[in-house]
Amino acid sequence: xxxxxxxxxxxxxxxxxxxxxxxxxxxxxxxxxxxxxxxxxxxxxxxxxxxxxxxxxxxxxxxxxxxxxxxxxxxxxxxxxxxxxxxxxxxxxxxxxxxxxxxxxxxxxxxxxxxxxxxxxxxxxxxxxxxxxxxxxxxxxxxxxxxxxxxxxxxxxxxxxxxxxxxxxxxxx
Amino acid sequence: xxxxxxxxxxxxxxxxxxxxxxxxxxxxxxxxxxxxxxxxxxxxxxxxxxxxxxxxxxxxxxxxxxxxxxxxxxxxxxxxxxxxxxxxxxxxxxxxxxxxxxxxxxxxxxxxxxxxxxxxxxxxxxxxxxxxxxxxxxxxxxxxxxxxxxxxxxxxxxxxxxxxxxxxxxxxxxxxxxxxxxxxxxxxxxxxxxxxxxxxxxxxxxxxxxxxxxxxxxxxxxxxxxxxxxxxxxxxxxxxxxxxxxxxxxxxxxxxxxxxxxxxxxxxxxxxxxxxxxxxxxxxxxxxxxxxxxxxxxxxxxxxxxxxxxxxxxxxxxxxxxxxxxxxxxxxxxxxxxxxxxxxxxxxxxxxxxxxxxxxxxxxxxxxxxxxxxxxxxxxxxxxxxxxxxxxxxxxxxxxxxxxxxxxxxxxxxxxxxxxxxxxxxxxx
Numbered sequence: 001x002x003x004x005x006x007x008x009x010x011x012x013x014x015x016x017x018x019x020x021x022x023x024x025x026x027x028x029x030x031x032x033x034x035x036x037x038x039x040x041x042x043x044x045x046x047x048x049x050x051x052x053x054x055x056x057x058x059x060x061x062x063x064x065x066x067x068x069x070x071x072x073x074x075x076x077x078x079x080x081x082x083x084x085x086x087x088x089x090x091x092x093x094x095x096x097x098x099x100x101x102x103x104x105x106x107x108x109x110x111x112x113x114x115x116x117x118x119x120x121x122x123x124x125x126x127x128x129x130x131x132x133x134x135x136x137x138x139x140x141x142x143x144x145x146x147x148x149x150x151x152x153x154x155x156x157x158x159x160x161x162x163x164x165x166x167x168x169x170x171x172x173x
Numbered sequence: 174x175x176x177x178x179x180x181x182x183x184x185x186x187x188x189x190x191x192x193x194x195x196x197x198x199x200x201x202x203x204x205x206x207x208x209x210x211x212x213x214x215x216x217x218x219x220x221x222x223x224x225x226x227x228x229x230x231x232x233x234x235x236x237x238x239x240x241x242x243x244x245x246x247x248x249x250x251x252x253x254x255x256x257x258x259x260x261x262x263x264x265x266x267x268x269x270x271x272x273x274x275x276x277x278x279x280x281x282x283x284x285x286x287x288x289x290x291x292x293x294x295x296x297x298x299x300x301x302x303x304x305x306x307x308x309x310x311x312x313x314x315x316x317x318x319x320x321x322x323x324x325x326x327x328x329x330x331x332x333x334x335x336x337x338x339x340x341x342x343x344x345x346x347x348x349x350x351x352x353x354x355x356x357x358x359x360x361x362x363x364x365x366x367x368x369x370x371x372x373x374x375x376x377x378x379x380x381x382x383x384x385x386x387x388x389x390x391x392x393x394x395x396x397x398x399x400x401x402x403x404x405x406x407x408x409x410x411x412x413x414x415x416x417x418x419x420x421x422x423x424x425x426x427x428x429x430x431x432x433x434x435x436x437x438x439x440x441x442x443x444x445x446x447x448x449x450x451x452x453x454x455x456x457x458x459x460x461x462x463x464x465x466x467x468x469x470x471x472x473x474x475x476x477x478x479x480x481x482x483x484x485x486x487x488x489x490x491x492x493x494x495x496x497x498x499x500x501x502x503x504x505x506x507x508x509x510x511x512x513x514x515x516x517x518x519x520x521x522x523x524x525x526x527x528x529x530x531x532x533x534x535x536x537x538x539x540x541x542x543x544x545x546x547x548x549x550x551x552x553x554x555x556x557x558x559x560x561x562x563x564x565x566x567x568x569x570x571x572x573x574x575x576x577x578x579x580x581x582x583x584x585x586x587x588x589x590x591x592x593x594x595x596x597x598x599x600x601x602x
Contacts, residue, residue, distance in 0.1 A: 011242040012457045014343035014351035018359040019459035030372040035427035038379035045386035
C-alpha cells in the first residue's frame with residue numbers, strides 16, 4: 001500500500017460523452033415538451049389577456065368619453081331650458097305688466113267715461129229739474145196770476161200794478 | 174435585544190447544522206476506515222463514493238473532488254445508495270447494462286467493469302475473467318508522468334493479481350487530463366438522474382401552470398399560475414424582448430425560458446445538501462458544454478444575412494481593417510459560447526468546492542477525529558460560513574441561470590437583427 005491513495009482528480013472538467021449525450025437529450029426533450037405544452041400556450045394566453053385588457057381599457061376610455069359628451073350635452077340642454085324658462089318668465093312678466101297697465105288705462109278711461117256720463121246725466125237731470133221747476137213755476141205763476149187776476153180784475157189799478165210787479169219778478173228769476 | 178436574539182439563533186442553528194453534518198460525516202468516515210482496514214488486509218475493497226481518507230488521514234482535496242464528481246450510484250444516507258442504471262459500451266466487448274448495485278460497491282466485477290470511488294472503471298486486460306468476478310479491492314499507485322505531474326493509477330485486485338483500471342472515456346482530447354479509453358459510459362449517472370428529475374419537475378410545474386391558463390381563460394390568474402407568470406413575464410420583458418427585439422422574440426421565448434429554468438433547477442438541486450439534491454450538474458463541464466453548443470447552434474442557424482456580413486466582411490470600415498477584423502469576428506463566434514460554458518461551470522463548481530471545503534474544516538480542525546474541541550470549533554466556524562455561502566450560492570444559482578439566458582438572448586438578438594442603415598440606403602435610391 002502506498003501513502004496517499006486518492007490524489008485529487010478534478011474530473012468535472014473532463015467532458016464525459018455519456019453525460020454530453022444525456023444532457024443534450026434531456027435538454028432537447030424538456031425544450032420540446034415545455035415549448036409545446038407550456039411556453040407557447042402560456043405566451044398566447046398572456047398575449048390574449050394583454051389584448052383583452054387593452055381592449056377593456058380602450059372601451060372604458062370610450063365609455064368615459066361618451067359619458068362626458070352626454071354630460072356636456074345634458075348641461076347644454078339644461079342651460080337651454082333654463083334660458084327658455086327665464087325668457088318665458090320675462091315674457092310673462094312683460095305681458096302681465098302690459099295687461100295690468102292696459103287694464104288700468106281702460107279702467108281709468110271707463111271711470112272717466114262713467115264720470116262724464118254721470119256728469120252729463122246730472123246736467124240733464126238738473127236741466128230737466130230746472131225745466132220742471134220752470135214749468136211748475138210757470139204753472140204756479142199762472143195760478144197765482146189767475147188768482148191775482150181774478151182779484152185784480154175787480155180793481156184796475158191794482159191789476160196793473162200787480163202785473164208790473166210780476167214782470168219784475170220774472171226778470172229777477 | 175432583538176438583534177442579540179437573532180444572532181444567537183443563527184449561532185444555534187449553525188451549531189446544530191454543523192453538528193448534524195459532523196455526525197453524518199463521522200459515520201461515513203468510520204465506515205470508510207473500516208473499509209481501509211479490510212483493504213489493507215487485502216480482503217475487501219474500499220467503500221466507494223468517498224475518496225480521500227483511505228489511509229486514515231483526511232485528504233480535504235480528494236474528498237471535495239470526490240463529492241463534486243459524477244457518480245454511477247447515488248449516496249442517500251449512511252451507506253444507503255440508490256442504484257442507478259449503468260449502460261456501458263466497450264468497442265471490443267459491446268454493450269453491458271444493469272444496475273450499479275450489481276457491482277456491490279466495488280466488491281464485484283461484471284464483465285471486467287469495477288466500481289471505483291463511485292465511478293465505473295474497466296479492466297481492459299483480456300486475462301481478467303469475464304462475467305462476475307470477486308474483487309479483493311482497489312489500490313492506487315502514484316505514477317509520475319512525463320511532464321513531472323503525479324497521477325493516481327488504479328488497479329483492481331483479483332486473486333492477488335493487480336489489474337489496471339481504465340476510467341471512462343472523455344472527449345477533451347487530452348487537454349484536460351482525460352483521454353479515450355477502452356470503454357464509454359452512457360449510464361444514468363448521478364448528474365443524469367438529477368437532470369431527469371429537474372426536467373420532470375419542470376414539466377410537472379409548467380403543465381400545472383399551463384393548465385391554469387386553460388382553466389382561467391378570460392379570468393385573473395391564480396395559484397401557481399400567477400407565481401410562475403412573474404418569471405415568464407420577467408424573462409419576456411427584461412430578457413427576450415429587449416435583447417432579441419419585438420419582431421423575433423416570440424420564436425425564442427421557449428428556448429430562453431427552457432435554458433433559464435433548466436439551469437436554475439439544476440443549480441438549485443445542487444444546493445440541496447441531501448438526496449435527491451447535491452449533484453454538481455451545472456458544475457460539470459460536459460453539461461455546460463452541451464448547453465453552450467446548443468446555444469451556438471441556435472444562434473448560428475438563425476443568423477441572418479446581416480449577421481454573417483458583419484462576421485465575414487464588416488460594412489463601413491476600410492478594407493485593411495476588415496482583414497484584421499474578420500478572423501477576430503470568426504473567433505468570437507466560438508468564444509461566445511465558450512465563455513458561457515466556462516462561466517456557468519466555474520461559478521457552480523466553485524460554489525460546491527467552497528461549501529465542501531468549509532464543511533471539511535470540521536475534520537481538519539478536529540485533527541481527523543483526535544480533537545473533539547477542534548471539531549466543535551470547526552463545526553461552528555465552518556457551519557456559519559457554510560450558512561453564509563449557501564445564501565450566496567442561492568443568489569448565484571439564480572444569477573448564473575439569468576446570465577446564461579440573457580447572454581444567449583443577446584447573441585440570438587445579434588444574429589437575427591436587421592440593420593436599419595441598409596434599409597435607409599435602399600429607400601434613398
